[in-house]
Amino acid sequence: MSRNDPYPSVDAVVERYHADAAYLVQMLREIQETRGWIAPPVVTELARTLGLSRARVEGVAAFYSFLHLRPVGAYRVLFSDNVTDRMQGSEALLAYLSEKLWVEKGKLSEDGLLSIDTTSCTGLCDQGPGLLVNGRAIPRASRERLDVIAALILDRQPLDQWPAELFAVEDNIRRADLLLGNRLAPGEAIRAAILRGRGGQTEAAANERSWREANPAAALGPAATLEEIKRANLRGRGGAGFGTGVKWEACRNAPGEMHCVVCNADEGEPGTFKDRVLLNRHADLVCEGMTVCAYVIGGGGATRGFIYLRGEYRHLLEPLEAVLARRRAAGLLGRDICGEPGFDFDIEIHVGAGAYVCGEESALIESLEGKRGIPRSRPPYPVTHGYLGQPTVVNNVETFCAAALVAVHGGEWYRAVGTAKSAGTKLLSVSGDCERPGIYEYPFGVTVRQVLEDCGAGVGKRATQAVQVSGPSGTLIDASEFDRRIAFEDLPSAGAFMVFDETRDMFDVARNFVHFFAHESCGFCTPCRVGTAMMRNMVDKIHGGRGTQRDIDEMCQLSKAMHMAAHCGLGHTACNPMQDVMKRFRPAIQRRLRRLEFAPAFDLDAALAVGRRMTGRDDAGAHLETEA
Amino acid sequence: MAEGRIRVATASLAGCFGCHMSLLDIDERLFELLEKIEFDRTPLTDIKHCGPCDIGIIEGGCCNAENVEVLREFRRNCKILVALGACAVTGGLPAQRNHLDLGACLSEVYLTEPGLVNGQIPNDPELPLPLDQVHPLHEVVKVDYFVPGCPPSADAIWKILADLVAGRTPRLGHGQIQYD
Amino acid sequence: MNESDLPSFLLDGEEIPFTPGQTVIQAALTAGHYIPHLCYHPEFVPHGSCKVCTVKANGRPAAACTLPAQAGLAVESDTDELNDLRRTLVQMLFAEGNHFCPSCEKSGNCMLQALGYDLGVMTAGFRHFFPDRPVDASHPDILLDFNRCIFCKLCVRASEEVDGKGVFSLTGRGIMRHLIVSAESGRLADTDIALTDKALEVCPVGVILRKHVGFAVPIGRRRYDERPISAQALDDAPRMMEPKHG
Incomplete structure (x- = not known):
């Protein structure tokens, strides 16, 4: 680097991360924060100091939307x-x-x-x-x-120096239940877990022993809290609903040099914003849940914790760092947590850089390791081979919060709320056509109709025609289905709840989602890489008034291939929006079709425009009729 | 259809006539074929416009306005439309210009190329106007069957024609499908 | 170990023995059963990106190259549904890149092309993307024609794992995914690639080409002129397989 370079040197950034290539994404992000972009010599320098090939570093940088390899504006x-x-x-x-x-x-x-x-x-x-x-x-x-x-x-x-008011983000909590209404003090869940591990003995009585060599007579230790998590029937809140207890147990049982706890705060599903609010309002609870998880899965060995914060929530980084610092000072992170000899755990924050696919847990781990966020082939799963090949639990922000509540109040208390198959509560991020958008916490089993009533949808003349539950990768339902329930057994949800009144064109809604998936496909596998781009071109063709039944047939062919063969959930669900619209709002597409059989995707006469301009011709032969 | 024979039209658009040459390469089998078919517009008959036909066979992709007109005429008149050869199926060699800007291309060739004196872009209305990109046939009209190859072998063409004439769904086996 | 002592799974109703650690495709090829594939290479750890080898294992779709073989698994491969899927995937690849076989030196030795022949692909069917991907002719002995890249990552892995160089990498996202070389200039001439590199051998399509070779083998005598890829793949499959690299 030139000596006149006014920015912190690449070496300094690399050094701060101990020249560990796993922090490549963080290094790139930090370098860009001061320089605006990542110039070619910076890439070369980073590669050299980290001992990576230059192509590898460039390959990582060019994967993320928010990293720039070309000069950008101030x-x-x-x-x-x-x-x-x-x-x-x-x-x-x-x-x-x-x-x-x-x-x-x-x-x-x-x-x-x-x-x-x-x-x-x-x-x-x-x-x-x-x-x-x-x-x-x-x-x-x-x-x-x-x-x-x-x-x-x-x-x-x-x-x-811009007015702070511009950046003021509201929490908009509209309905609180057991999670948002909790009054836990920092450390309460961790102490409860430790205490439960001692069979409820007072802290003083068991203080002599290390928590991991818990008194065999009590024969509990961290397993006691694991039992409560399982008893609570807690299921992952990221959408898939995998049993949290089963996941923690599998990770706990997996051999490794260390065990990792990763909080998935890469809340990229369009229409979802409840994790932003949890991290802003209940950051301590998130950390509690992660620390309890470390306690349960650690098995006496080393543990590490990560919060993977989506780049869009960069504004939460400093407040979160402050929470972590406060917890360290209070003995809730670091060595001998809560005075337990040998209970060592800390949390680092990784900031993402604009890639929805990193919300998929194995892609998230790849990104944590400083690579492109491409989902891994599974098996093996992260619980046995996760971060740096070590057993790793990846859970959603909300899941960790719920786990902290269970650690304090126990599984029976938790499962008493919700339905038989969906215990506890769910945070919904409500947006779209309603009077009171924001965060609503409900016991599982709440009907869509109830949520619509509470948020003031359909007030006045405009009736609600549809709700997109769980975002573009979820389910679009119409008014005939508003008595369905938010629950794993009916309408599972990662939290998004977008309301559309009768004035909205549902084809336009689906088209927006199709574009989203094309933009966010990681490009690893053929069906998703090519399929999402083809779907985008087809919906644009229909939008442009050139659609035919044949395009609908081709979309069905693509959907089938993507659903069968895509590498990860992104590709499997990328066709949901169009399929849902085809199923529930078919006329919204049909009325846009030009004709039934065939029409080109482009305007043939317009394709002659350059020729006309260059030759100065405008005679009849210089035009092509558009076929009716 | 006169005498119950199947009426066939062929044309070469943005192609090199290589596929038509390969069609002629079916040699003495042509006589057998001619007992069952009769030709409408083809380069062989000098009929200028395609009338109602059973089968239309097109070589070459679409690179200009005239190609589009001919292709549309074929589609309107032919019950079955066959894309014959690499250019018709993929755009082929002419489509390798697709990443170039047509305006810049015409300008370089006719106006700014060193050594040109009083350059001018040809603008005679008799000349078909180029499209900004070359398209395989199926991007402009609906195509029923495709025969890849540059050119497809005489055997492949014979097999497709024989299948179509006999009313079988045309199929090529290993060694008959080729893309080059 | 005797073959009969080995655990086995069913592939289209036939019993396929396997050694633990093998994936379904490795066991199948070893046992002389072909499953269509493109990005899989017997010398490298399976990548699983092209998805052409998708099979149904106990009714669930999975890529045979990355799916661990398990005793008692019932695998379907040669079915209309799966071959339709494979045809669609191959068509998608042909529509994605600029695959002009008549002007490609790899023609006749290209796996994508041979797979198209085997599956009876007569057209890409979909609308072509016609992407703009300039070739890199900077190197005196090696040409890179990115128009044909199918993102199998074989050159990336060969250069990293065998040649120890890291000349190539994949980057970009979605349909903008692309292959890059390890040089600030972005030119192959400024990398340390050599003609003897493994990376030159592994490209299944016509991206990495040796200059001064041209159309060396006459039509009719090229690799897939003589035998279909299904037969060729079985010849190439090591009878007892251990992945060598990665």
Whole structure:
């Protein structure tokens, strides 16, 4: 690097991470935070100091949407492009700002000052449209607020001098139940777990012994808390609903040099924002759950903890670091936690860089290891071969919170809430056409109709026509299904609950989701890489008024291939939105078809435009009729 | 259909006539074939426009306005449309220009190429206007059957024709399907 | 070990013995049963990205190359449903890249092409993407034609694991996925690739080509002119297999 380089040296960043290549994504992110982008010599230097091939480092950097290998503007404005943002007018606002600042969407302004583009859902659906400016979240975009932002940009005001009010993100908790209403003190769940391990003996009595050589007469130790987690019938809140107790037990039983606890805070499913609120409001509870997990699975060996925080939630990094520091000072993280000799555990935060696929647990682990976020082939599963090949539990933010509650109150208490197959409560991120968007916590088994009533959907003349439960990879239901229940046995949900009133075009909704999947496919496997892009082209063809029945047939053929052969859940579910619309709102597609049999995907006459311009011709032979 | 014979039309669009040459390579089997078929528009008959036909066979992809007109005429008139050869099936060699900007291309060839004096882009209305990209046939009209190959072998063409004439779904076995 | 002592699974109703640690495709090929595949290479740890080898194991779809063989597993492979799927996948690959076989030196020795022949693929069917992927002709002896890349990662792995160089890497996401080389200039000439590298041998399609070779073998005598890929793959399969690299 040149000696005139005004930025912290690459070496300094590498050194801070002990030249451990597993931190590559973090190093790239930090370097970019000071320099704006990652220049080719920086890539070369990083590769050299880490002993990696240059192509490997470049390959990682170019995988993540928020890492830039080309010069970018001093200000990078990204408009969240979830369907709920669009419903709140994001497209018109993007056009407004582009016009105001004389810049074309997706391009760098001529003076190199700024760029404006779209990004996948930023998790501000209840207070959208959402923006990211240089990675910092700004809710409630409006013409007035964009005027302020435009002036700040033109004044070249550094972001840390922008009015704090711009960045104020609300929690919007509308209904609290046992999780959001908890009053646990920091450390309470950990102490409860330790105490339960001693068979309820007082702390003083058992203080002599290490927790991992618990008194054989009590014969409990960490297994006692594991039993409670299993008794609670706690299931993962990330969507798949795998039994948390079974997962912890498998990890606990797996041999390894260390055991890892990973909190999946890569909340990328469009329409989901409950983890943002949990991390903002209940960060201690999240850490409690992770620490209890470490206690249960640690088996007396080394443990490590990670929170994988999605890049869009970068604004939560400093507050979370402060929580971790406070917990360390209070003896709730670090060595001999809660005075238990040998109970060592700490938590590091990894910030993602814009890749939805990293929400898949094995892709998340790859990213934690400083690689591209590509889902692994399974088996083996992370519980036996996870982070750096070690046994690893990956759980959702909400799952860890629930686990902390179970550690304190016990499994029976927890399972008494909810339904027989779905114990406890579920946080829903409600957005879309309703009066009171925000976070709603309900016991499992709540009907869709109840949620709609509570959030003020369908008030006035506009009836609710559909709800997208659990985001684009979930299920779209219509009004005939509003008595269905949010529960693993009926409508499982990772938390998204997007409401659409009767004025919304459900084809447009699905098209937004199809674009999302095409943008977020990691590209590893053929069916998803090519299939999502083909689906995108087909819905655009239909949207452009050129669709035919044949396109619908081709989409079905693609859906089948993707569903059967894709490598991970992203590819399996990428066709759900179109399939759901075909099933429940078929006329929304059919009425857009040009004709039944065949139509080209493009305008043939328009394909002659360049030829006409270059030759100056406009005679009859220089045109092609559009066939009726 | 005169005398109950199957009416067949053929044309070469953005192709090299190699596929038609290969068609002629079916040699003496042509006589057998001619007992069952009769030709409408083909380069062999000099009929200018395709009338109602049973089978249309097209060589070459679509690279200009005239190609599109001919292809549409075939699609309107032929009950069965066959894409014959690599260019018809994939766009082929001509489609290798697809990543180039047509405007820049015409400009370089006719206007800015060193050594050109008073360059001009040909603009005679008699000349078909180029499309911005070359397309395989199935991107412009519905195509019923495809025969890859550059050119497809005479045996492959014979097999497809024999199947179509006999009313069988055309199929090629190993050694008959080739992409080059 | 005697074959009869080995555990076994069923492939299309036939018993396939396996040594623990083998995947379904490894055991099947060893036993002389072909399962169509593209990114799998007997000398490398299976990658599982092309998905052409998808089978149904106890009714559930899975890639045979990465699916561990298990005693008692009932695997279906040669069914209409699975061969339809494979055809669709091969069509998707042909539509994704720029595969102009007549002008490709690898023609006749290309696995993608041979697989298309075997599966009876007559057309890509879908609309072609016609991506813009400039070739890299910077190296005096080696040409890179990215138009044909199918992202099997074999060159990446061969260069890393066998050649110890890391000349190649895959990057980008979704349909923008692409192959890059390890040089600040982005040019192959500025890497330490050598003609003797394993990475040159493993490309199943026509991305990595030796210059000054051209169309060396006449049509009719090339690898897949003589025998279909299904027969060839069985010839290539080691009878008792241990992955060598990775």
